[in-house]
Every structure is written in C-alpha cells, then in structure tokens.
Amino acid sequence: MAHVSTGPARVVAHLGNRVRGRPPGEGRRLKMSAVTAIGLFVAVRLCGGIVVALAASSSGRRPLPLLGYSWDSVWYLRIAAHGYDLPKNLAFFPLYPGLVRAVTALTPLGGIAAGLLVSWAAAAVAAYGIHRVGVLLHGPAVATALVVLWGVLPHSVVLSMAYTETLLTACAAWSLYAVLTGRWVWAGALAALAGLSRPNGCAVTAAVLAGAAHEVWRKRGRGVPHRLWMGAALSPLGWAGYVLWVGLRKGDPLGGYFAVQRRWGSRFDFGRGALRFTEHMMLHGARLIFPMALLIVVVSTLLFVLLILDRVPLPLVVYSGVLLLIALGGAGNGYFQCKPRFLLPAFPLLIVVARALVRTARARPWHATVVASALAGFSFAYGAFLVVFSRPAL
Template identity: 50%
Template sequence: MSAGPAVQHDAAPARAAEPHRTDRARRRAGRTDRVREALRRALPALGLYAAARLSGMTVMAAWAWSIGKHPRTLLGHLWDGIWYAGIARDGYGTILPSPTTRGVIFNDLAFFPLYPGLVRAVATVLPFTVVTAGLLVAWASAGAAAWGVYAVGERLHGRRVGTLLVLLWGLLPHAIVQTMAYTESLMTALAAWALYAAITGRRLWSGVLALLAGLSRPNAIAVAAAVCCAAALTLWRDDRSRRDWRVWTGAAIAPVGWAGYVVWAGFHSGGGPLGYFEVQRLWGSRFDFGRDAFRFIRHLIVARDYMAYYMAVAILAVALVALVYLTLDRPPAALLVYVLVLTVIAVGGSSYFASKPRFLLPAFPLLLPAALAMAKARPRTIAVTTGALAGLSFFYGTYLLAVARVPM
C-alpha cells in the first residue's frame, strides 16, 4: 500500500528537473549553432588566409631548398624558436652568456610559459618531435587568430571588411612569423577573441582570455589593459553593471596571467618580485622611451646596414600613420587602448630593432583603416593591391628566414 505514494513522491522531482535539463540542452544546441554559423561566415576569409600563408611558405621553402637549408628548421628552430623548444623539452633553467655582446646574459626566464607548455603537451600526447609540435601549435594558433581577426572586423564593419582585414594581416611583410614556432600567433588569437568578447559584452570571457594571453608574451599586458578599460567604461556608463559580478571578475582576473608569471620569474631568478625586468635588461631589452630606436634610426641614415633594419623603419612609420587613422575612426576604446599599448612597447623598447615589426604583429586593429578603404575600392584595385602585398610579403618573408642574419 505504501509503495505507490512513495513512487509518486520520488517521480515529482524527476519530472520537475526534466524541463531544466531540456532548457540546458537547448541552450547548448543554440550555442553550437551560433558557433557553426559564425564559422560558416568566416570560411571565405580563412580560405584566403590559408592560401596566402601556404603560398608564402612555399616560396620560402623553394628558396631554402635551393640554397641547402631545410624549411622545417627555418620555421621551427630559428632564433627564439630554439629557446621555446628548449623550454618545452627541458623546462626552465638555461642561462648562457652572449657569445658576441659583452655583458649580455641569455636567461630562458625571459620567455613566457603558455606556448612552450602547449608544445610540450602536444609532443607528449602525439608522436611528434618538439620542433614539429611547435609548428603545429603555431599553425593552429594562426588559424584561430585569423578567425578572431575576422570576427572583430565583421562585428565592427561587416563581412567584407572582416575578410579584407584577415587578408591584410596574412599579407604583412613579416607575416611569415605567423607560421613560425613563435608566440605571436598564439597571442593574437587570444587577444582577438578577448577583444571580441569585450566589444560584445562578454565580460567574464574577455577576462579569462586576457589572463591566458598574459601567459603568452611580455607585451600581452596590452590585452589586460584593453579588457580593464572596457570594464571601466561599462561601469561608468551603466549603473546596473556595478551589480554584475562578471564585469568585476573579468577585470580583476585579466592581468593575473601576466603579473603572475612576472612575479614568479622574478623570484625564480633570485631578483624578487621585479626580478623579471632585470632578466630582460641582461638580455639587452629595456624600456627607454624610444631613445635607442632614435639612435639606431640615425645610424641607418648615416651608415649602411641590413635591409631588415630599413624595412623595420618603414613598417614602424606605416604603423604610426595607421594609428592616427584608426584613432580618427573612433574605434571601441578597448581596441584603441590595445594598439596604443602595443605601439608604445614596440617603439619605446631598446635593442633588437629588427624585431620591432614582429612585436606589432598582434596589433591587427591598425589594419582596419586600410581594410575599410579597400572595401570601398573597385575589384581591380583590390586585386592589384593584394598582388603587390603578396609579392612583398613572400619576398620579404623568404629574405628574413633564408637570407638575413639579424635576430627577428
């Protein structure tokens, strides 16, 4: 007699919980559908990007083979790529004096941990060497970055501008770095999606992505600055947002990745919480408000040097002009803060002058004015411009990897 009511009593919560499970399933399905639709819209841009980068790597590989060099080595185990491979294989702890410059000490603590950590994970799970794993992570990051760049461009100005923005980013003179075992593509991917989350009101996601970006590169502090700026403007403009825990949490966690590694590396180096900056100084890198850059430009005017240095001057000049145009277009504050911080770090940092264009590689919003101008141009103008940019990008990328003997 008592079994019936007990069964009915137990079934009631199950029936009440079923609509909640159904609602969650619907929300998950809705999110999946939105992601698929976003990817479908981005596919033409991603296809153009893949074609541009594959063409650039093919030109570089053909030249490398013709002079007896291996393309895989040039892409995956050159300059900083050697250090990242070492960290992925053996962890931190390598300290070497510079063989050419007195007083310079190379310490692998200068390199942030996210990229080598991902490389180590891939090399552990899959039957690949560390160098191959590094290239796989870089290429996957480049694809994610291209999608994020498109998403930002589409959100602000529509699909045509988004597609052209991705194409321009993939045809930069130094775009070959996007497919090297370097961290720029990983940072750009996290930065682009963090900015997209910020301008679409996803405050918690923007903070999480900024935290991860902060673990990728020293100049990724720009992402945290952009996310915190967006949160501050939201709190100022909307009184209701002050009661939203996601706004506060997103802003609070945004700089944690960058600051956490800087403090950890500082203590690990024996220099206390700010010891990381001493590690950078011993590498020859410090922030001097552009004095070293100015002296080097003066040297280039009165003397001869590698073409990479002159190209770096040209790219910096174009970037500064693009920054002015971007500011006049009045983009979202998060994008403007992001590129301002990146530009200040790139121009104001000392030494490694040929690397300054690489430091600006994640600053894709600087290309928005050019993408807007191309979107209004005739198809023939777009084709001629794209062809010229492709020729420059393929030639200069090949020169950087297979010919130039300067750090990049």
C-alpha cells in the same frame, strides 16, 4: 554597415539590434564568410611557405628547421623539453612551450613539428577571432579583408614559424571580441592567457581594463554586473603572475624578471635607443631589414592615428596603442629589426586599410586585385628573404 561608436556597451547594443533584425539566411552567409576568410588566410600562408621552401632549397637548406628551429624558437623548444633549466630561459613566457610539451606528450610528433603545429593552429584560431571582430564592427566583407591583410603583412612569415605571435593574437582577438560583446569573464580569462604567452601580452589586459572602466563610468558605478568585476580581476593574473614567479626565483619579486630581460639587453627607454639607432642608420646606411623595420613602425604609427580618428571601440585603441608603445619604446642590443614582429598582433591597425580596400574593390575591382596581389607578392618574397637569407634575428 552603420558606424560603431566607442565603448563596449554601444557595440553590444549594436550587435543585439543586428541579431534581432537579421534577415533569413544571414547566419549562413556569415558562416560562409568566416570559412572564406580562413580559407584565404591559409592559402596565402601556404603560398608564403612554398616561397620559403623554394628559397631554402636554392640555398641548400631545409624549410621546416628554418621555420621551426630559428632564433627564439630554439629557446621555446628547449623550455618545452627541459623546463626552465637556465637563468636566461626565464625571459620567455610559459604558455607556448607548455602547449608544445603537451603536444609532444600526447602525439608522436617531435619538438619542431609540435612547435609548428601549435603556431599554425593558433594562427587559424586568430584569423577566426579577427574575422569575428571585423564582422562585429563593419560586416563580413571588411572582416575578410582584415584577415587577408593580416596574412600578407611584410613580416607575416612569422605567422608560419614556431613563434608566439600567433598565440598572442589568438588570445587577444577572442578576448577583444568578448569585451565588445559583454562576455567579461571570457575576456578576462583570455587576457590572462595572453599575459602568459608574451611580454607584450599585457596589452590585452590593458584593453580589458579600459573596456571595464568605460562601462563602470558609463553606468556611474550602479548596476555593474559582477561578471565585469570578475573579468577585470582575472585579466592581469597571467602576466603579473609569471613576472612575480620569476622575481621570486631570482630573489627580487618586483624586479627579478626585468633583471633577466636586462641580461638579454632588453629594456624600455621610451624610444631613445631607437632614435639613436635611426640616426646612425640614416648617416651610415644599413641592411635592408633595418630601414624596412623603420618604415613599418612609421606606417603603424600613422595607422594608429587613423584608428583613433575612425572612432573604433576604446578597447581596440588601447590594445593597439600599448603594443605600439612597447614597440616604439623598447630598446635592446640587436632588437631594432624585431619591432615589426612585435606589432604583428596589432591587427586593429589594419581596420582602416581593410575598409579602404573593400571600398576600392566595390568601385574598381581590378585596382583592388592589383593592390592585394602586390602586397601578397612582396610579403612572400620579403618573408623568404627574412627567414632564409637575412642574418639578424627576427
């Protein structure tokens, strides 16, 4: 498939050419590719869940409470049941607990089951959105590899937990797809929802605004559709609206939310805290989860450089870059091991790897099978270790 240069307009034009020149049956082939990708994603996550269940059973614990009521899940489910009744609750954004509350109100499911249902459904929607972005850029084979790679990341067990990363990724993938195809209102609305899902949801807003700014610059400000301005205006409303609401509740409109985060020991220090922790870890050693987190952050940084060199569309670079910046620069007591989880929504970082895997599969299918199997096996084993045996919070 031809290379796609930077900028939403180029991608839209490229997509239009593909649609006009689509041979008979290609639409069906793309649908089958999406079904295959989502099916493989569900399969690998089910296998990961089975490994977690076996590990939990061996330690005398139940898997569903581990997946649905651990660490941050406890806070989200409390908000879903009781609202923002505690000052510390205000650190958690409202979209996920709101959806959980809606599910418990409309179905007989309890909080844990509802939380898992929302997360699993969001993971499937995210996988489909990632596939659509991958098809747009490099065709169905790379798109399928991209989805599967996202499902077998070392921390992908989080995609099976009652956490918010799946919800953010779902909103982000479809917002980015909307930007790349010129659907600006949809892009802005989904960016607003992403901003209501997690603190780092602001990365989606940055991507939409970058895409809009590039389009305005390309047109020199002339003939810019009003939908672009509307989408750009919508995009920050979720994140900024919640931060302002928390600030008003705390009596400090601009600083109240960040004061709540500081009570959790969370702050942005441009990576100084992470460097100090890394130095301490190198000198004195640490549990497996900490060096693994460092390795994942380093690899993610290298993948971001490769993403830039690959000249993917600007919104994808900005989105991934903001997520990486937040993960690198954020600091907090006991949060170093969470950095890989913060990077889970950064699926564009895997585009270069997906392309390499597809090339390998075409030239040496056995090698690609071994690589994919090794990644999946490590993901399942490490995910079970994180959930069942590791003490630090994910």
